[in-house]
Each structure stands twice: as C-alpha cells, then as structure tokens.
Amino acid sequence: MLKDRDTAPIKLTxxxxxxxxxxxxxxxxxxxxxxxxxxxxxxxxxxxxxPKLIISFAGVDHLSxxxxxxxxxxxxxxxxRDGQLRLCAINPQIYEVFLITKLNKLFRIxxxxxxxxxxxxxxxx
Amino acid sequence: xxxMHSRCNxxxxxxxxxxxxxxxxxxxxxxxxxxxxxxxxxILSQCQSHAYTDRDLFALKLAVEEAxxxxxxxxxxxxxxxxxxxxxxxxxxxxxxxxxDEGAGFNPASVPDPTSEQNIEQPSGRGLLLMRxxxxxxxxxxxxxxxxxxxxxxxAPTRRQSQLAxx
Numbered sequence: 001m002l003k004d005r006d007t008a009p010i011k012l013t014x015x016x017x018x019x020x021x022x023x024x025x026x027x028x029x030x031x032x033x034x035x036x037x038x039x040x041x042x043x044x045x046x047x048x049x050x051p052k053l054i055i056s057f058a059g060v061d062h063l064s065x066x067x068x069x070x071x072x073x074x075x076x077x078x079x080x081r082d083g084q085l086r087l088c089a090i091n092p093q094i095y096e097v098f099l100i101t102k103l104n105k106l107f108r109i110x111x112x113x114x115x116x117x118x119x120x121x122x123x124x125x
Numbered sequence: 126x127x128x129m130h131s132r133c134n135x136x137x138x139x140x141x142x143x144x145x146x147x148x149x150x151x152x153x154x155x156x157x158x159x160x161x162x163x164x165x166x167x168i169l170s171q172c173q174s175h176a177y178t179d180r181d182l183f184a185l186k187l188a189v190e191e192a193x194x195x196x197x198x199x200x201x202x203x204x205x206x207x208x209x210x211x212x213x214x215x216x217x218x219x220x221x222x223x224x225x226d227e228g229a230g231f232n233p234a235s236v237p238d239p240t241s242e243q244n245i246e247q248p249s250g251r252g253l254l255l256m257r258x259x260x261x262x263x264x265x266x267x268x269x270x271x272x273x274x275x276x277x278x279x280x281a282p283t284r285r286q287s288q289l290a291x292x
Contacts, residue, residue, distance in 0.1 A: 029190055031158070062183070064190055065255055069248030076246060093183045100258040101251050102240040 009033040010040055018052040018120060019044065020113065028063035038070040042077055051083035054116045058089040068103060075107060086116040151212040156201040156226075161193040164211050168222060171215035178279045184259035185220060188274050191252035192224045200226025200270055210271075218281045219261075222274045230269030 009028075013020045021041065028034060045051045055071070071087075078085040088110040090098065098104040110116040150167075154160040168189065169182055177185075193209065201207035207227040214221045239250045257263050262275040 031194075062186060062190075064187075064194065065249070065251040066194070068251055072246055072248045093180065097187070097255065100255060102245060106245055 008040070009037040012040070012044060015117075018054060018117065021053060021055040022058065023056075023060050026059055026061050028060060028067035031066060034064070034066050034070050037067075038073060041070075041074045045074060045077045045081060045083065048081065048083065051078050051081055051085075052120055053078060053083065054086045054088060054113060054120075056089045056113055056116075057087065057091065057094060058113075060094065061091060063094055063097065065101075068097070068101060072103070072106070084120050086110055086119060088113050088116040149212055149214040151210065153208050153210050155205050156197045156203060156207055156209055157205060158193065158197060161197070161209060161211070164213075165189050165193070168213050168215065168220065172220055172278070175215060175217045175278060176280050177220070177276075181220075181276055181279055185222075185274075185276050188256040188260050188263075188276070189222055189224070191256050192222070192272050192274060195252055195272075196224050196226035196228075199231070200228035202228065218278055220276045220278070223271060224274070225266075225271035228270050230266075232269055233265050 007024075009023065009025060011022045011024055013022070023037075025033065028037075041053075045053070053074075075085050085107070086109075087107050089112060090109060095104070095109070098107070098109065108119065110119060152164050154164065165186065169186060172182060172185060193211075196209050197203060201209065210223075210225040212223040212225075233253060236253050237244050237247075237250060239245070239247060239254055244250065253263075256272070256274060259276075260274045261277050262273070264273045264275075265271065
C-alpha cells in the first residue's frame with residue numbers, strides 16, 4: 001500500500017528495454033515532490049536514446065494541475081528523443097481530470113500495465 | 126511545531142444568507158500550503174460528517190487545492206508576509222469556500238483555454254478549468270483576488286424529495 005509520504009516521489013524499475021515508473025505517494029500535490037519527480041524523470045529520459053516509459057498511477061488518488069504540467073513536460077522530452085510514453089492504471093476520478101483537460105488525447109492511456117506494455121512498438125528486426 | 130496563525134471565527138455570517146443562521150468559519154493564514162491544508166482538512170472533515178459522496182470530497186479537495194495554490198503562487202507570489210484569507214460554511218446540502226489573497230487580482234476571462242490545440246502542451250494554466258469543472262459554481266470578486274467555490278452535496282435529498290418524504 002502506498003504511503004502518504006516517502007523519501008522519493010517515484011520508483012523506477014527496469015524491465016528489459018522499458019522502464020516502469022510508480023509513485024510512492026497517494027497524493028501528487030506537493031510542489032517540491034512534483035518538482036523532484038520532474039527532475040528525476042527528465043534526467044532518466046535524457047540519459048536514454050529512445051526511452052520507453054510506462055507510468056503507473058496505481059494507488060494514486062489525488063493529483064494537482066502542477067503534476068499534469070510535469071507529465072506534459074516529460075512527454076515532450078520523451079517525444080524529442082523519439083521515445084514512447086504510456087500512462088496506465090488511472091483511477092476513474094483521476095481519469096476524469098484527464099478527460100476535462102483533454103489530456104487523454106495527448107497521452108496514450110491504458111487500463112493496465114500489461115496493456116500498456118503490449119502497446120509499445122517493438123524495434124524493427 | 127510552530128503554531129498555526131489562524132483566527133477561527135464561527136460568528137461570521139454571509140450577508141446574502143437565505144437559509145437561516147448557517148455559521149461560517151474564517152481563517153487567516155500565511156502563504157504556506159501546509160497551513161492552508163489544515164483548513165482544507167477541516168472543511169473536508171465537516172463534509173464527511175454530512176455524508177458528502179466520495180466524488181464530492183475528491184472534487185472539493187481538488188478545487189480547494191488549486192485555488193489555494195493560485196492564491197499563494199500567483200496572488201501572493203509566495204510572499205509569506207502576505208496572508209491567505211479562507212472562509213467556509215458546510216451544511217448538509219452545500220459547501221461554500223471563499224479563498225482570498227492579498228495580490229492585485231486578475232481577470233479570469235483572460236486565462237487562455239488550456240484545452241485548445243495551441244495550449245494543450247502548455248505545462249500550466251489548468252487550475253481554473255478544473256475548479257469550474259468540479260464545482261457547481263466558481264465566482265470571482267471584481268478585483269479577481271478572491272474566489273468563491275460552491276459544491277452541492279450529491280447525497281443530500283433534493284427539496285422536492287424532502288417534501289415528498291415529509292409531506
């Protein structure tokens with residue numbers, strides 16, 4: 001179960017050529033945590049040639065417009081590096097935030113991590 | 126731990142109240158999100174005691190967070206010598222929250238549509254849209270440095286339902 005506060009706002013796990021990003025807090029509201037999350041993700045994306053990122057919102061029950069802004073910036077950086085970003089496991093209330101802001105059109109969102117993984121384009125063999 | 130500098134005054138009543146002596150509570154706090162969150166928790170706790178739905182609570186938390194964030198960052202520019210003034214009233218039917226800052230105000234109509242094609246990738250500017258989407262009413266004062274958020278309790282029986290139940 002997620003805590004209300006942890007040492008780092010996100011946890012990155014390598015899974016083959018993709019990286020799974022999970023939040024360590026249930027609430028993505030704190031400005032300093034959001035800034036730290038942005039820095040951590042940006043540093044990771046910039047260290048990869050074609051980053052493949054899946055961001056799971058499992059357990060997250062609140063987020064602010066600042067958190068959305070950080071996701072938009074990360075999405076832009078991933079695209080700049082010809083990478084792929086997927087969001088998944090977003091609860092219905094938070095998904096409504098994506099619908100209202102029309103960010104569901106900007107991001108590729110999947111119900112589960114499994115479906116997000118399956119959606120990633122494989123390199124041409 | 127530093128004591129929250131707040132003034133809770135349950136004697137303040139809205140001048141436009143039509144529904145009887147519903148009490149308002151007002152708090153003046155520093156431009157600090159942690160202190161504002163104490164007030165936010167008090168508001169949500171009162172709503173929970175009136176059995177507001179989970180969706181209402183989510184909506185209120187989101188809108189109050191965005192309004193307080195705007196007041197601290199854009200209104201008071203993070204200046205901790207300036208205060209945020211919060212006034213709220215929770216009844217079984219509705220929750221009203223007034224959040225005012227000590228800034229120069231702004232024109233809400235001048236905020237660009239963050240859902241438009243040219244703005245969709247802008248990292249900021251969505252707070253007002255979210256407040257309007259999740260609240261029943263969002264009203265700014267003339268200067269634009271105070272916003273009144275109103276959320277009706279979705280679980281409360283309507284006036285018509287009450288009349289049918291009690292004759």
